[in-house]
Amino acid sequence: MADLVLPAFEMDCRDWIVLSPVDAGMSEEVAGSPLLAMLSTAVIEQDVLEATGALSVGLMDGAEDLETRVVSPSAPVHELMGVDVPAGTLRYIIPAPNGHPLALVAEFVVPQNGGVEELKDRVYRLMRSFRWQVG
Numbered sequence: 001m002a003d004l005v006l007p008a009f010e011m012d013c014r015d016w017i018v019l020s021p022v023d024a025g026m027s028e029e030v031a032g033s034p035l036l037a038m039l040s041t042a043v044i045e046q047d048v049l050e051a052t053g054a055l056s057v058g059l060m061d062g063a064e065d066l067e068t069r070v071v072s073p074s075a076p077v078h079e080l081m082g083v084d085v086p087a088g089t090l091r092y093i094i095p096a097p098n099g100h101p102l103a104l105v106a107e108f109v110v111p112q113n114g115g116v117e118e119l120k121d122r123v124y125r126l127m128r129s130f131r132w133q134v135g
Contacts, residue, residue: 006057006096006100006102006104007096007097007100007132007133007134008132008133009094009104009130009131009132009133010129010130010131010133011126011129011130011131012125012126012129013039013126015041015122015125015126016039016040016041016053016122016126017039017040017041018037018038018039019037019038019039019040020037020038021035021036021037021038023038024038026038030054030056033056033057033058033105034056034057035054035055035056036055036056036057036104037054037055038052038053038054038055039052039053039054039055039108039126040052040053041119041122043118043119043122047113049111049113049116049118049119050111050119051108051109051110051111051119051120051122051123052108052109053106053107053108053109053123054106054107055104055105055106056104056105056107057102057103057104057105058093058102058103058104058105059101059102059103060095060096060100060101060102060103061101066080066083066093067080067081067082067083068080068081068093069081071092071124071127071128072127072128074128075127075128075129075130075131076094076095076097076130076132077092077093077094077106077127077128077130078092078093078094078095079091079092079127080092080093086109087112088109088110088111088112088116089107089108089109089110090107090108090109090110090120090123091105091106091107091108092105092106092107092127093105093106094106094130096132097132097134098134106127108123110123
């Protein structure tokens with residue numbers, strides 16, 4: 001079987017610090033899935049509130065059975081709904097274009113105290129900015 005390669009993509013990360021797994025002190029693999037990047041952003045209000053995220057690669061096998069909602073008509077991003085996740089966790093799946101069997105998987109953890117709306121807005125803006133670079 002030929003190697004599977006995820007197409008190139010871009011996101012507007014201006015509010016985020018983006019690190020490779022090695023630079024973030026993480027393994028390059030999580031639960032058997034390649035970890036591409038770690039993301040972090042913060043809001044300073046009465047306290048410093050931080051949201052963190054991870055981008056990994058997954059297979060689309062069985063993904064059609066998941067309950068999702070489209071994040072934006074202009075972005076190929078789907079928020080996972082109805083999935084048992086801890087409070088404050090946002091999960092997204094971005095199927096690769098042209099029926100490719102791979103997908104980008106994004107998971108973010110946002111605190112459940114004050115200031116959380118700005119952090120959620122940053123996650124949503126990041127996901128809405130996602131574009132595959134296919135040519």
